[in-house]
Amino acid sequence: MLPQLHRHEWMSEEIDAFREQARRYIAGEMTPQLDGWRRQGFIPREVWRPFGAMGLLLPEIDESWGGAGANLAYQLVVQDELAKAEIPGNTAVHSIASHYILAYGTEEQKQRWLPKLASGDMLAAIAMTEPGCGSDLKALRTKARRDGDHYVIDGAKTFITNGFTCNLLVLAVRTGEAGSRGVSLVVLETEDLPGFRVGRRLEKIGQHAADTAELFFDGVRVPTDNLVGGKEGDGFIQLMSQLPYERMLLAVSAAAVIERALEVTVDYTKERKAFGQSVFDFQNTRFKLAEVATMAHVVRTFVNDCTQRLLDGTLDNEAAYMAKWWCSEQQCKATDECLQLFGGYGYMAEYPIARMYADARVQRIYGGTTEVMKDLIARKL
Numbered sequence: 001m002l003p004q005l006h007r008h009e010w011m012s013e014e015i016d017a018f019r020e021q022a023r024r025y026i027a028g029e030m031t032p033q034l035d036g037w038r039r040q041g042f043i044p045r046e047v048w049r050p051f052g053a054m055g056l057l058l059p060e061i062d063e064s065w066g067g068a069g070a071n072l073a074y075q076l077v078v079q080d081e082l083a084k085a086e087i088p089g090n091t092a093v094h095s096i097a098s099h100y101i102l103a104y105g106t107e108e109q110k111q112r113w114l115p116k117l118a119s120g121d122m123l124a125a126i127a128m129t130e131p132g133c134g135s136d137l138k139a140l141r142t143k144a145r146r147d148g149d150h151y152v153i154d155g156a157k158t159f160i161t162n163g164f165t166c167n168l169l170v171l172a173v174r175t176g177e178a179g180s181r182g183v184s185l186v187v188l189e190t191e192d193l194p195g196f197r198v199g200r201r202l203e204k205i206g207q208h209a210a211d212t213a214e215l216f217f218d219g220v221r222v223p224t225d226n227l228v229g230g231k232e233g234d235g236f237i238q239l240m241s242q243l244p245y246e247r248m249l250l251a252v253s254a255a256a257v258i259e260r261a262l263e264v265t266v267d268y269t270k271e272r273k274a275f276g277q278s279v280f281d282f283q284n285t286r287f288k289l290a291e292v293a294t295m296a297h298v299v300r301t302f303v304n305d306c307t308q309r310l311l312d313g314t315l316d317n318e319a320a321y322m323a324k325w326w327c328s329e330q331q332c333k334a335t336d337e338c339l340q341l342f343g344g345y346g347y348m349a350e351y352p353i354a355r356m357y358a359d360a361r362v363q364r365i366y367g368g369t370t371e372v373m374k375d376l377i378a379r380k381l
Contacts, residue, residue: 002293005300008308010073018074022056022081031085034209041201042211043090045123045165052120057091058098065102065110066118071311072245076252083256086355088210090123092249093161097124097170099245100185104229104238113168113187122189125162127215128172128239130155137172137236138180142217144173146224151175151186153195153220159366163213164201167191171217172239175232183235185228188220195220206358243368244320248303248310250367251320254327254360255303258296258334261356265289265338268345268353285341292334299327318377325373328363335360 029050037043051057059074061067068074079092098117101109116122133139142155153173157163169188176182190196199214228238266289269280279285306323309315335357339346346353364370 003297005297005304008304010071010308010311011304015073015077018059018070019077019081021054022078025051025054025056026081026085026087030087034085034087037209039208041203041208042165043088043209045167048091048094048123049120051091052118057120058095058114058118060095061098061102061114061118065114066116067114073307073311076248076307079249080252080256083253084260086260086352086359088207088359089249089253090162090165090210092253093126094124096242096246096249097126097168099242100126100170100228100238101187103242104185104234106230108225109187109228117168122168123162123166124168124170125160125166126170126172127157127160127163129157129159131158131214137183137239138178140172140174140183142171142173144175144184144186146175147221149224150221151224151227153186153188153217153222155217156199157215159202160213160215161210161366163215164198164211169215170228172235175227175235180236181233183239184232185235185238186222187226187228188222193220193222204362206355206361244315244317245310247320247324247367248306248315250363251299251303251306251323251327254331254363255296255300257331257356257360258292258299261335261338261353262289262292262296264352265292265341269341272343279341288337288341292337295330295334299330303327318380321368321373321376324367325364325370328360329370331360331363 048057055068056078059068059070060072063069075095079089082091094117098114101113113122117124128137130140130142132141142153142157144151144153167190169190171186171188173184173186174182175184188196195218197216199216202212202214204212269285270278272279302323306315306319309319335353339353339357342351342353345351348354
């Protein structure tokens with residue numbers, strides 16, 4: 001029997017019941033459609049309306065804006081269960097984008113958008129990365145020029161998750177001088193918006209059900225009332241302050257996938273026969289699985305502790321950076337080790353371990369690369 005995890009204060013009976021509700025809904029309503037979503041390259045926006053109706057889309061939003069008024073652990077539990085079911089993090093991006101409005105939006109902006117985001121009537125994306133400068137926000141070129149009571153936006157973004165399916169976009173733009181002080185966030189309602197165009201839906205080596213797109217802005221006009229918080233130049237600070245939560249979403253997903261990879265590999269190696277015995281009976285197999293089991297336990301323990309600190313308001317940036325890079329690196333190692341134990345079948349896309357292996361690779365890149373995370377940690381040493 002594996003060692004028992006410490007029960008933190010946030011791990012209540014209520015959250016256990018919520019987890020089971022999420023698990024049942026995902027298994028019954030989403031998993032049967034997953035192969036079709038992978039083939040078409042996106043999850044239809046309409047899928048998220050019943051997800052929202054179940055209270056699973058933005059449970060952490062206050063009831064006055066359509067949520068359940070729950071703490072952030074409830075959203076992390078949703079992402080945990082989605083990751084275990086191999087469903088990509090579309091709703092994680094939706095939650096991240098919504099939190100900019102929740103944390104910094106004016107009261108009018110919150111009333112205008114949050115209820116629709118909580119219900120699933122709107123699906124959100126956050127657009128920062130650009131073709132020429134990556135995610136270096138200080139160098140972004142997409143510009144919003146003020147023209148009366150509107151902004152006129154010109155530029156391009158790339159690698160945008162939900163870019164194809166979203167109808168609300170939190171967009172990082174330059175409203176002022178070069179550098180961080182000239183960055184602002186503007187909200188676009190993208191349906192039938194003149195000058196806004198979705199370019200290619202980008203083909204990726206993994207996460208095939210998650211749409212990732214190029215976005216183009218050619219003289220797009222949006223009201224100045226859509227400036228998040230109502231003050232120009234606050235965008236960089238707004239973006240930076242939400243990163244610990246974003247990185248916890250990725251760390252939770254890593255923990256979930258490691259556990260799922262271990263589960264399917266143990267089952268397979270016990271059933272698969274080679275040279276007159278099960279693959280599990282070989283000492284090398286047992287050693288490798290013991291390593292992955294230890295990895296799973298340590299990662300989950302770290303993630304659970306960080307979750308408690310996030311809820312307590314004591315999670316410092318450096319711990320979030322550590323969780324993001326280290327857990328995602330362990331995810332890649334674990335899926336690689338498990339795939340090896342499947343032999344040739346591990347390379348076949350019909351097997352979950354092959355998909356988990358391919359899907360894991362981007363975890364070391366998006367949300368801040370491993371190298372960036374290490375550099376940020378080293379600055380505080």
